[in-house]
Amino acid sequence: MNAPDVRLRRPDEADAPALAALMAANWEFLAPYGSAPARPHTAEREAERLRQQLADPTAWPGVIEVDGVIAGRMNLHHILRGALQTATVGYYVAEEFGGRGVAKAALAQVLDVAFGRLGLHRLEAGTLPDNLRSQRVLRACGFEEIGLARSYLLINEEWRDHVLFQVLAHA
Template identity: 40%
Template sequence: MAAWPVTLVHGSVTLRPIAHSDARDWRRVRERNADWLRPWDATAPPGVERRPASFRSVVKRLRSNARMGTAFPFVIEIDGQFAGQVTVGNIVRGSAQFATIGYWIDQRFAGRGVMPLAVAMVIDHCFTAAGLHRIEIAIRPENSNSLRVVEKLGLHEVGYAPRFLHIDGDWRDHRIFAVTVEECEGGMVSRLSGPTAWTDR
């Protein structure tokens, strides 16, 4: 199985590469969830000009990063409906074999176990097809929903990063969680609900 592009499927949850054709669904979901997502969205720090990016430019950047092997940008679909994103970023090869994961979901699907499953599917892909060794997830201490994701997956907290990222208008502290391939014998998805089916596309 190729590391990228790839589509991951488990039950009603599908993770596939983001595409320009997602523009309408992406805008609709983001607009409907603006208040829900605002406290966790990255913002530009003072002195850094950041114009609102078009969806096309975002997808172009993500797909370019994917071609270079530094990111895997997945869309989450639930029963064929656009429901959010999971992005593997900051992929470092060489002696590190490391990456980070970020995610967001439509509030309509929150609390149904979708995001823990989606993150587990991505971690398993990173540790198998992509050959990575370590994954980190940084979460604001106030983000109880995201904290429940890593708790359900059994990721260990490995550190605390004061003023780590500029989010919602200020520099925000983050708790850092990590997992290595040695800790995932049998796969991360198996901790939740059984084997994952992969399909190259």
């Protein structure tokens, strides 16, 4: 089996119907990890969400494509400038694309964006303690585990612990 052609790009409003459909199809798969909203978005709601993300100077939204098909999202959030020069990366890959190296390939591309085009110094990421697949992806891309954050993120109305990771531009 050939490796998939993975491309990370900035979204636009025309992507909203495909992103809403992808989330609806994968809602049950993603909801336990906090990667899904309380309920799947409509195309109109997804378009509004994209407009907000694209206008936010503290974010860099991305769409993951596999062989030309939208397969997930990879976003930089909480971009901080000044002395810190950091951001948080968050992502999801649709269930049907899992286990094919898609997240790893997209994460490598977002590292190029963060440390190249955006000139950041550090990226952080967090996973639920039992999300071993995502932890393997982060480690494979050079992230190091830095600790456990207790009650870090509200997921499905429950404060959940997260394992935190970081990677530096010039480690």
